[in-house]
Amino acid sequence: MCGRFTVKGDPAKVRKNFRLLSIPNLMPRYNVAPTQDIAVVGLGKDGPNLIQMRWGLVPSWSKDPKAGAPLINARADTVAVKPAFREAFRKRRCLIVADGFYEWTGEKEQKQAWYITLASGEPFGFAALWERWRPPAGTQGEPILSAAIVTTDANDAIAHIHHRMPVILDPADHAAWLDPSATPDRLAGFLKPLPSVSVRAYRVGKTVNAVRNDGPECVAPLDAAA
């Protein structure tokens, strides 16, 4: 699964990897948590554009955005048919800007966090969906743009940590993923685990556990050797 991630930055690389028209103004984030604002790349009239959304998809028909667990992940194998996701999967695919994510092993006192990045260290896009929620007529509330990360089986490099992982797209596939006319078969082809050779994972301290911590210490290797 994927319940925390980073966008440490280098906005210039983000611009390059997502083919944005300008360098985005991104604050370095070391501990992005569900319900927080995230940077999402969608397909605008003039190409890819970056906007801010909330992590945790709220179905358009939801009566109350706070009702139910936040939909932070969507399984690749069912995203096309689940009521909460299928329409977004068909019409509102997007990329969530990141450069690493966390997974945990163990429980309670023995809980151990791991930090996973590309071997290249480059920023990347999670395959994601977005949705627009509007408050029902006559009720309080502001419209909410929200998104969920598609997950798939873990690759061999991180299977010892967790059996699921977020879908990370090859930049070469970004345009095709965002293409409104993409066929279901084509899309399914993108929703695969990243090759093991292209990821790195190492243990980190418990700083990341608390959402209030959002600095470089979150990604500091636990082992001196790492």
Next chain:
DNA sequence: CCAGACGTTGTT
């Protein structure tokens, strides 16, 4: 036909 329900994942 209309009314009303419908969120998900990963864990054990």
Next chain:
DNA sequence: GTCTGG
């Protein structure tokens, strides 16, 4: 334990 907030 369960739910909420981040």
Next chain:
DNA sequence: CCAGACGTTGTT
């Protein structure tokens, strides 16, 4: 995802 809160009444 994890951390932390989560009590009610009656009275002023």
Next chain:
DNA sequence: GTCTGG
């Protein structure tokens, strides 16, 4: 929005 139940 789409699907199910009546």
